[in-house]
Amino acid sequence: MLRSKAFVKRTRKGNVVKVVKEHYLRDDITCSSAACNACEQQSLPILSANPRKSELTDRPHYIIPDTNVFMNQLDIMEHPSIKDVIVLQTVREELRHLSLAVYNRLNAILADKNRRFYLFANEHHRDTFLEKLKDETPNDRNDRAIRVGTQWYANHLKESGILTIMLSDDRANREKAASMGVKSQSVRDYVRGMKDVPELLDMLAAPKSETTETDKIVFEEHLSPAHIANGMKKGTLIQGSLNVSQHNVLEATIVGNVDGEPKTIYILGRKNMNRSIQGDIVAVELLPRDQWKKSTSIAVEDEEDEEKMHGEMDTVMTEANAMDKDEVGEPTGKVVGLIRKRWRPYCGFIVKNSVHSSEGSTAAERVIFRALDRRIPPIKIKTTQAHSLLGNRIVVSIDSWPVNSVHPMGHFVKTLGSSGDKETETEVLLLEHDVPYQEFSKRVLDDLPAEGDDWVVTEKHLTTENRRDLRHLNICSIDPPGCTDIDDALHVRPLENGNYEIGVHIADVTYFVKPGQAMDTEAANRGTTVYLVDKRIDMLPALLGTNLCSLRSNVERLAFSCIWELTKDAEIVKVDFTKSVIRSKHSFTYDEAQSRIDDERMQDDVTKGIRILNELAKKLRKKRIERGALTLSSPEVRFNLENDSQDPVDVEMKELKETNALVEEFMLLANISVAQKIFSHFPMSALLRKHGAPPVNNFDTLRKALGEVGITLNVESSKALADSLDAAVLPNDAYFNKLVRIMTTRCMMQAQYFCSGTESEAEFRHYGLATPIYTHFTSPIRRYSDVIVHRLLQASIDPDVAYGQELTDKTKMKELCDVLNHRHRMAQMAGRSSVELYTNMFFKNKTLVEEGRVIRILKNGFVVLVPRFGIESIVYTSKGPDEPSVFIYDEEKNALIAGDVIIKMFDTVKVEIKVEGDETGMRQKMRMSLVYPQVPGLEPSDQSSKKRKAQETKNGSQNTKRQAKAKIAA
Ligand SMILES: *[C@@H]1O[C@H](CO)[C@@H](O)[C@H](O)[C@H]1NC(C)=O
Ligand SMILES: *[C@@H]1O[C@H](CO)[C@@H](O)[C@H](O)[C@H]1NC(C)=O
Ligand SMILES: *[C@@H]1O[C@H](CO)[C@@H](O)[C@H](O)[C@H]1NC(C)=O
Ligand SMILES: [Zn+2]
Numbered sequence: 020m021l022r023s024k025a026f027v028k029r030t031r032k033g034n035v036v037k038v039v040k041e042h043y044l045r046d047d048i049t050c051s052s053a054a055c056n057a058c059e060q061q062s063l064p065i066l067s068a069n070p071r072k073s074e075l076t077d078r079p080h081y082i083i084p085d086t087n088v089f090m091n092q093l094d095i096m097e098h099p100s101i102k103d104v105i106v107l108q109t110v111r112e113e114l115r116h117l118s119l120a121v122y123n124r125l126n127a128i129l130a131d132k133n134r135r136f137y138l139f140a141n142e143h144h145r146d147t148f149l150e151k152l153k154d155e156t157p158n159d160r161n162d163r164a165i166r167v168g169t170q171w172y173a174n175h176l177k178e179s180g181i182l183t184i185m186l187s188d189d190r191a192n193r194e195k196a197a198s199m200g201v202k203s204q205s206v207r208d209y210v211r212g213m214k215d216v217p218e219l220l221d222m223l224a225a226p227k228s229e230t231t232e233t234d235k236i237v238f239e240e241h242l243s244p245a246h247i248a249n250g251m252k253k254g255t256l257i258q259g260s261l262n263v264s265q266h267n268v269l270e271a272t273i274v275g276n277v278d279g280e281p282k283t284i285y286i287l288g289r290k291n292m293n294r295s296i297q298g299d300i301v302a303v304e305l306l307p308r309d310q311w312k313k314s315t316s317i318a319v320e321d322e323e324d325e326e327k328m329h330g331e332m333d334t335v336m337t338e339a340n341a342m343d344k345d346e347v348g349e350p351t352g353k354v355v356g357l358i359r360k361r362w363r364p365y366c367g368f369i370v371k372n373s374v375h376s377s378e379g380s381t382a383a384e385r386v387i388f389r390a391l392d393r394r395i396p397p398i399k400i401k402t403t404q405a406h407s408l409l410g411n412r413i414v415v416s417i418d419s420w421p422v423n424s425v426h427p428m429g430h431f432v433k434t435l436g437s438s439g440d441k442e443t444e445t446e447v448l449l450l451e452h453d454v455p456y457q458e459f460s461k462r463v464l465d466d467l468p469a470e471g472d473d474w475v476v477t478e479k480h481l482t483t484e485n486r487r488d489l490r491h492l493n494i495c496s497i498d499p500p501g502c503t504d505i506d507d508a509l510h511v512r513p514l515e516n517g518n519y520e521i522g523v524h525i526a527d528v529t530y531f532v533k534p535g536q537a538m539d540t541e542a543a544n545r546g547t548t549v550y551l552v553d554k555r556i557d558m559l560p561a562l563l564g565t566n567l568c569s570l571r572s573n574v575e576r577l578a579f580s581c582i583w584e585l586t587k588d589a590e591i592v593k594v595d596f597t598k599s600v601i602r603s604k605h606s607f608t609y610d611e612a613q614s615r616i617d618d619e620r621m622q623d624d625v626t627k628g629i630r631i632l633n634e635l636a637k638k639l640r641k642k643r644i645e646r647g648a649l650t651l652s653s654p655e656v657r658f659n660l661e662n663d664s665q666d667p668v669d670v671e672m673k674e675l676k677e678t679n680a681l682v683e684e685f686m687l688l689a690n691i692s693v694a695q696k697i698f699s700h701f702p703m704s705a706l707l708r709k710h711g712a713p714p715v716n717n718f719d720t721l722r723k724a725l726g727e728v729g730i731t732l733n734v735e736s737s738k739a740l741a742d743s744l745d746a747a748v749l750p751n752d753a754y755f756n757k758l759v760r761i762m763t764t765r766c767m768m769q770a771q772y773f774c775s776g777t778e779s780e781a782e783f784r785h786y787g788l789a790t791p792i793y794t795h796f797t798s799p800i801r802r803y804s805d806v807i808v809h810r811l812l813q814a815s816i817d818p819d820v821a822y823g824q825e826l827t828d829k830t831k832m833k834e835l836c837d838v839l840n841h842r843h844r845m846a847q848m849a850g851r852s853s854v855e856l857y858t859n860m861f862f863k864n865k866t867l868v869e870e871g872r873v874i875r876i877l878k879n880g881f882v883v884l885v886p887r888f889g890i891e892s893i894v895y896t897s898k899g900p901d902e903p904s905v906f907i908y909d910e911e912k913n914a915l916i917a918g919d920v921i922i923k924m925f926d927t928v929k930v931e932i933k934v935e936g937d938e939t940g941m942r943q944k945m946r947m948s949l950v951y952p953q954v955p956g957l958e959p960s961d962q963s964s965k966k967r968k969a970q971e972t973k974n975g976s977q978n979t980k981r982q983a984k985a986k987i988a989a
Contacts, residue, residue: 046145050172051137052081054179065137070103070181073212080182081105082209083169085162086113088186089125091224092206094416094432097128100216104136105172105183109164111138141168162192170201184209218431220383221402224418225428238294238422242356247302250355256302257284258358263297263394266877266893273303277350285312285351289396293354294420296427297394298361303352311348362417364432365390366447369413370397374405388415388429392451398429412438412447439943441666444856445551452849453841454549456556459541466538467562468531474567476575476600484530485817486598489580493624494524495605496570497612497682503565504548506800508578508603509685511628511635518592519585519631523689524601526568527577528799529809532559534823539806543835546842548801551853552658552667557801564800572606579809581689581796589638594692596816612678633677636684643687647738647789651767652760656889658857667861686797687788693812694794700815703776704832706807707794710770710785712737717766720875723913724924725759732763737789754886758872758925761884772804772839774832804839807832858890859943862934868950873926878908881915881922883930883947892947894930898956905956920952928952 049058053068070079083105089096096104106129114122129136141147147168151160165185172183185196185203196203204212210219242250250256259273271286284303286292295301365388373387381403388398391412398415402408412435420427435450436443449456468474481488489510496508506526511519532539542558549556557564570576580599584592604625607615615626616633644650659669690708697705715734722732730747733739744763749755767787772795775783785793796812799805807826814822825831874891875882884891896906896915906915906922914923922928929951934943949957 042148043143044145044148045140045143048140048144050139050175052176052179052181054181055176056178057175065135066103066105067135068179071213073182073184078180078182080184081172081176082184082186083107083165083172084110084186084206085165085189085192086110086117087188088206089114089121090117091188091418092222093121093124094224094430095206095210095219095222097124098216098219098222099134100213100219102135104134105168106136106138107165107168108138108140108142109161109168112142113161139168139172141171144171147171162189162195166192166196166199166201169196169203170199173201217381217403221400221404221431223401224416224430225399225401226419237425238290240422241293242302244356244358247356247358250302250304256304256355257352258300258302259284260361261286261292261295261297261299261301261354263292265394268393268396271297273301273352275303277305282350285349286354287312287351291353294422294427295354295357296360296362296396296417296420297392299357300359300361301354302356302358304355305350305352308348311351363453364414364416364450365392365395365398366412366414366435366450367391367395367398368411368438369400369402369405369408371409374409376405378406380406387426388413390415391447397426399424399426400429400431402431404431408434410437412436412443414450441553441856441860445554445853448551448849448852448856449549449556452845452852454556454845454849455545456549459560460537462537463541464538464560466532466536467560468567471562472566476577480577481600484598484820486577486600487580489522489524489578489599490575490602492522492601493628494522494570494601494603495607495625495629496572496603497607497609497629497678500608500610502606502608503569504800505570505606506568506798507682507686508570508601509632509682511631513631514584517587519587519635520582521585521632521635521685522580522582523685523797524570524578524580524599525689525797525805525809526570526800527579527598527809528559528563528568528806529579529813530577530598531563531567532806534810534825542803542806543838546803546839547846549846549849551850552857553660553853558803559800568800570601570603572603575600575602579812581692583688583692585635589635589642591692594696596693596696596812598813607678609678612681616678629678629681632685633681636681639684639688640680643684643789644741647736647741649737649741649744649763649787649789650760651764651787652757653764654761654884654886654889654891656854658854658861667857687790690794690796691790691792693796693808694792696815697794697808697811698775698792701775701811701826703774704827704829705775705794705811706772706804706832706836707775707783707792708770708772708785708804709778709783709793710787711768711782712784712786713767718763720913720924721759721762721766727912727923728925730759732759737786754872755925757886758874758884762874769840769844772836772843774829774836776829777833803842807835854889855945858888859934859945861888862932862945865933867932868929869932871928871930871947873922873924873928876908876913876915876922876924879904883928885930885932885947888932890932890945892932892945894928894947894949896957905954917954920954922952 047059049055049064050066051064052066053064055064066081070081072078073080081103084096086109089110095101106125111122111125114125128134129138141164147164149160149164149167151157155163165187169183169185176183182202185193185201186206186209187193187196187203188205188207193203193205207220207223210216210223213219247256251258257273257275257277259275261271261273263271269288271292272283273286274281275284276282277284284305286303367388367390370387370389374384376382376384383401383403384405385399385401386405388400390398398417400415408431414432414435415429416432417427417429435446438444446456480486492510492512494508494510496505498505508524510522510524514520532542538560545556545558548558548564559568568576570578578599578601580597580601582595582597586592607629612629615621616630658667660667694705694707698707713734718732718734722734725732725747728749730749731743732747733743740763744756744760747756747759770785770787783792784790794808795802795804796808797805799809810822811826814820814826869885869887871883871885873881874884877893879897880893880895882891883894896904896917906917909916912923914921916922928949930947931950933946933948935946
């Protein structure tokens, strides 16, 4: 049945055209209920014949949620206990326009067979389609369509005894339903009836306004979007992403334009943050210049300290301002509007002392939830299970932040497990870093070769794709011990003209992963394999990663080869790329390869080859360093894990072997050669990797501190920097140079993927590697960037290969780069968090005194790096947050002074290291306290005499303050 509607429309040129909108209505759409005898069920019905019974009527029922239920209570709809749900097409369409994220999550539920969610095409059903009435808003029309849909189901299933209930939190809509004889319920009433799943009550979204605090106006309403847009246009408002400091949760920054230049703008205190949360895109208004920030950062990491610090920070600011009226501070502003919220579900815990009910109570109460990400403010949630949640890691979502509430309001989503438990904490860090860690779905696994582990290279592979047979070459791989995903292998062969042929062979992942496959989409979304201390979250299914693509020894494998002719001096004569079949002769560990090089008795071809490669690598490296490549450093450590429990039993510093550098050198060369090739072929859409030169002022603090010890850091170019890093040595301080390199690393920019068509060629430069162009080609098993680069390279060398638009679409490529940069960063941070987790486990029940180096001075503490464990932490200069600092801060010298003791950058100190829970007992935290130099009033672990000490400290600190002031004056 066709319903068409014709109307006239005036075009821009003034012509009148007739537009016909066609809408097909059908009478063969089924209800999909297994209890229905009326419909001719064509396929398997989705809705159960025995759905859940309603507590109110004691009859089984289906539910039909309205659009807002999905918008606001999605966590509940996603709960596995919610089943037999009819999703109206009207509702799904509305969601598609309102929020793509919600729409996608709804589709995921619809796709899950266990959930029994049925999409009913009510807009195409003859009995449920509605025309919009005159004077009816689209919203009202849709609400009516939902009521009519529910009514249809109720009538249709009358004989079966199954009720259909409309779920809506809109009272007016429910009243209208009642007047039509349609049953409806609010979500709250509905889940209250589900007594067997009490946690659902906790998952209700919080109401939009906090009724218990109505008398207390805390914040003001934000500016309207129109107002913000106007302010932006006039230049009175600045847009930016709120970035809360890790060291001080009361200090945030945005980067925005001030007087036409991008500047860091400070936002100090929760009042000025004005209900915005970490990551939100905010509109900021600058404060008058006399209120700009002039003082150095202080550290505030506990919300408990916040109130006090709040006060202190205000005094600090006025003090500083009073001292020097003329000094111009850093641009400082306040948030006046939210442009885009970036709220997400947060992992964290319930604050114990916010629970006031008695144990066993099931009454709902408001408690405070703290996210593990300390930049997130405390969130108020309502729960009936407070006591059973204590001690657990839970997930909470924010619903709103009413103007009259000190805290944002949220709801419980789920429990992850008990805190401190290794599995739970690992899941937490994966969630917190947005790492997709679910098992690969069946759809993804279906894209793997049907032969599974029995897949082998056949004749067919040699005759297609212009693949070259390189099985005869002495190819080998060199990797860390235990490496199972080998994506690269090498060979060298002397040529008759005295030059060498060198080959880098990379796993041919794109032979298996084709554009558009579910496996490809999944890998693109994962972006990278994530390495944790005790496990790996793969980007590709293990069959590929550790077997079919892995270039193991003595099996034939498909590869993508980059083959150069190099002179004895490691100059490139030519380069060639080809798909190939190889058979690696040996998989070495770095150690094994090194001992082959060193052992003169070994004279076989493979060993001789490694020696040649090693010599050439050294020459390549030398050239690179002459061009200005940097050798940076990180304080990374390795854990030795106990075999069974996987608990950390020892920690050691990572060390690099010469052979490690050997492989790296050829990988760099391959990446550079491939970058040149794909850029020449795809100038507008090559996926490349750049590393911007760091802004010179990033080095200000470090340069100043180095100046104090007589060392000049020249940051004019990477070459100058590399040279001055080489010269940054102190007699009798072997670690100093490494320390400076670690600190230099932290002044660097992040390297980034980008699309060649979006930047000028001058921007392509990779600062750290000192190369004008670079990309990632060598690790396609564990990086999706390399998968794309393989496709680009193949399209560049083989004119016959058909490729899709995704390789030439600049916009798409840029979007992909954004995703990859995000995933890459998150993977790094997840890795670091995993190390932190193991460090905390390692230090549990231990108290160690270790030597450390001061790497940052704060107003109320300093940051110490302990090389032996690669850990760092703040050492506070007071006993507790409410006690005065024993030191005074000398801004001029960037030093902390207490009597004769001066703490400044690079100083060697001894610290006591301990891991303890914080006051609420839920966050594992590493604590360092100063042991040497000894400072009265700062001795660690003297709980018993804390009070008395504090008193002494107070007096003492005043004295030292005076002394130090005198010193500065002198
Ligand atoms: C946030 O600020 C920190 C320094 O406080 C900086 O290292 C980081 O890159 C910033 N993050 C973003 C997303 O701008
Ligand atoms: C919060 O934003 C409102 C609306 O722009 C503004 O009037 C108010 O001053 C802001 N509050 C603070 C403390 O900055
Ligand atoms: C730490 O000590 C507590 C009690 O003293 C004990 O229950 C726990 O198992 C110990 N943890 C480790 C990791 O040794
Ligand atoms: Zn039916």
